[in-house]
Amino acid sequence: MLRDVQGPYYGEFGGRFVPESLIAALDELALAYDQCKSDPSFQAELSDLHRTYTGRPSLITEVPRFAAHGGNARILLKREDLNHTGSHKINNVLGQALVAKRIGKTRLIAETGAGQHGVATATAAALFGLECVVYMGQVDTERQALNVARMRLLGAEVVPVTTGSRTLKDAINEALRDWVANVDNTHYLLGTVAGPHPFPYMVRDFHKIIGEEAREQVLELTGRLPDVVAACVGGGSNAIGIFHAFLDDPDVALVGFEAAGKGINTPEHAATITMGRPGVLHGARSYMLQNEDGQTIESHSISAGLDYPGVGPEHSWLHDIGRASYRPVTDDEAMAALRLLSRTEGIIPAIETAHALHGALELGKELGPESVILVNLSGRGDKDMETAGAYFDLFDRSVK
């Protein structure tokens, strides 16, 4: 069963390409996670938190007025945007924070791009009384200023990263450097299904609840499985979370939508699987954007959360074995879908998520009115109002 693959390798992808200094911590984490995974009291504690704190199970919402623009297919949204803190990220964060507590770590560090993972980590740190430091590229602290304020309000220290391209990839480098130096008391709460083993495996496990709930909900609502499951892919955590429960349903197509930025025929995109090739970045072998010499290329996306030149190794593997496919969506296509969902359904999605929404419209036109398309609505758009306001010219000039 494809669902049973647990790393460290996914085909030729994955592994642990990190300094030796981190291996003991990765071994400790892998062991602790496996113990937690089989420990009913751990699972009960996490389920209870999800019910009373996260707000799970999250809803399924059918969006016919939106779907009218996508071939009148049945488009169903898995509402991870309604989770506490506003995105799917909380699923992984609560799970890892509980593991970190069990192994006696008192300090959480995290990287963040859009700020959603940073906010979720700062939230868990506040909830569990842990110290928290979030690394965020300086470019992202500027375009996601509201989330910076949220993290600080929650008691976290936010460190703007000024090296390299000053975005998510550099925030991960800085978090890894911190971890190398402070691994005794610190857990690196990695926010996506990338990085060295056991992160891709553990983070996927904490997010697979999305697909497990959605599979039941779609069956109940429509009496059958969806034809396609769609999600946006940066590192790939929300996508793997909703894909996982369907991996062994051969009639369900899985489609990930990558950020094509200003277009995949320009240098400014983040379409890692579409345009990249395998290499080693941030501790794992996977597809990545790089030049001939193996230097990482800076990515571009209007959405900070997809602005990453790598992708989780399980996605690379699903792509290579043909189980999932990955398509590019441009900044402009995503922004149009964001406005369309807002105006037809009264739901403002995150810009990241809007890439999958554009994808769902494309799929609907291809598959027609009888088809059922499940989309992971991974996050809400409140954090993106600066970007959307500028893009759509929504601010009164005298005020802004």
Next chain:
Amino acid sequence: MTSRVEATLDACRDEGRAALIGYLPVGFPSLDESIEAAIALVENGADIVELGLPYSDPVMDGLVIQEATQTALANGFRLKDAFSAVRAITERVSAPILVMTYWNPVVQYGVERFAADLAAAGGAGLITPDLIPDEAAEWIAASDKHDLDRVFLAAPSSTPQRLATAVERSRGFVYAVSTMGITGERADVDAAAHGLVERLREAGAQHVGVGIGISTSDQVREVQSYAEGAIVGSVLVKALSDGGVPAVAALASRLSGQRANVEPGLA
């Protein structure tokens, strides 16, 4: 086949001393100056050169080395320049050159092709900060085939089994990471360093180099009292950045205890 790095360390031992291993990145501040700086390093007492390959995501490096290697990349450094630099240095001095590189550039160049070209250029081997022996089957095969040294890292946090693996798979020396952290100057050598070297001895290590946070003559002497080599990096890079090749020459001579050997034109 003998390791040139081990032969150098053994020769130092026969002289009743330990080696000075100096790190400098290739391509900083320019390709030509990085070659001259490496030569000055050897002419002023460094026994082995660790030539760093600039990489976009250097997670083991502190700010000094990050800034230098990013400058090299911004100036247009290409992988092929590393081979020409190794060739240019080995034509003028006989100290072994170990290339320090993160793993992806080697993967993209092709592990076998990289090994062949490094050997052809006269390089002695690789130090691989983000390649652990567990993931290194291809590199171990290629380095055996081309008679290259391979230096794996050992950390204070490594288990006895992992230390044994690092010792067994390394050739040249084992790189003992003195402290849990990244490259950069520190006030004192971490006490963990001495303990780690002793644990490496118990695991059978004949040749150990100690690096990370070693920047003063006193720290070099301290480490040389219990290891075969002391590895100095950031402070040399800083000297090159601040005072050019003459500053590297002067610092290397202080660290090695050898009288300064500066070409008149450079002094």
